[in-house]
Amino acid sequence: xxxxxxxxxxxxxxxxxxxxxxxxxxxxxxxxxxxxxxxxxxxxxxxxxxxxxxxxxxxxxxxxxxxxxxxxxxxxxxxxxxxxxxxxxxxxxxxxxxxxxxxxxxxxxxxxxxxxxxxxxxxxxxxxxxxxxxxxxxxxxxxxxxxxxxxxxxxxxxxxxxxxxxxxxxxxxxxxxxxxxxxxxxxxxxxxxxxxxxxxxxxxxxxxxxxxx
Numbered sequence: 312x313x314x315x316x317x318x319x320x321x322x323x324x325x326x327x328x329x330x331x332x333x334x335x336x337x338x339x340x341x342x343x344x345x346x347x348x349x350x351x352x353x354x355x356x357x358x359x360x361x362x363x364x365x366x367x368x369x370x371x372x373x374x375x376x377x378x379x380x381x382x383x384x385x386x387x388x389x390x391x392x393x394x395x396x397x398x399x400x401x402x403x404x405x406x407x408x409x410x411x412x413x414x415x416x417x418x419x420x421x422x423x424x425x426x427x428x429x430x431x432x433x434x435x436x437x438x439x440x441x442x443x444x445x446x447x448x449x450x451x452x453x454x455x456x457x458x459x460x461x462x463x464x465x466x467x468x469x470x471x472x473x474x475x476x477x478x479x480x481x482x483x484x485x486x487x488x489x490x491x492x493x494x495x496x497x498x499x500x501x502x503x504x505x506x507x508x509x510x511x512x513x514x515x516x517x518x519x520x521x522x523x524x
Contacts, residue, residue: 322406329405333398356381414452463491
């Protein structure tokens with residue numbers, strides 16, 4: 312859970328920082344450019360959803376653990392952005408890029424420790440705190456990056472659609488804005504999100520152990 316909170320905090324802080332770089336200091340003035348989880352905690356997305364996922368079997372073998380969630384939406388004022396279309400895309404994907412960057416760093420560190428046998432690839436122990444931390448750091452950030460690409464509010468993918476879809480798609484956007492959250496919850500309940508993220512996480516761990524076993 313601590314790793315998930317840090318991953319979500321990095322995600323939301325990246326949104327705030329990118330919005331500030333495009334001329335909007337709304338989030339900065341509210342103290343959202345920070346890794347302090349308190350500033351980004353959403354009761355449902357940061358606490359309830361992950362806890363329910365944890366209770367109902369989110370823990371498994373390395374690479375199988377997938378906990379998802381979201382933070383308190385970062386407040387932005389698009390009227391203050393320079394180059395609004397580019398700003399919307401960059402602010403929307405900033406959190407995803409932050410999670411991918413953390414995942415890449417975790418991957419490189421983990422791979423290095425495996426190759427020099429600081430972590431034994433033949434008897435990987437989830438009781439070792441370093442191993443456990445790296446497994447969760449990698450898994451959480453990969454999962455969050457993929458999860459937030461889904462085109463349903465309040466996720467980042469829905470915001471990107473406003474800049475990439477033509478005006479004729481406005482009815483679709485309005486429909487997603489109205490029912491997107493309910494669709495998202497339904498897909499999560501049906502296991503659709505896990506179906507999407509699972510193969511990607513498994514691929515990441517396949518590449519992690521490739522050549523070291």
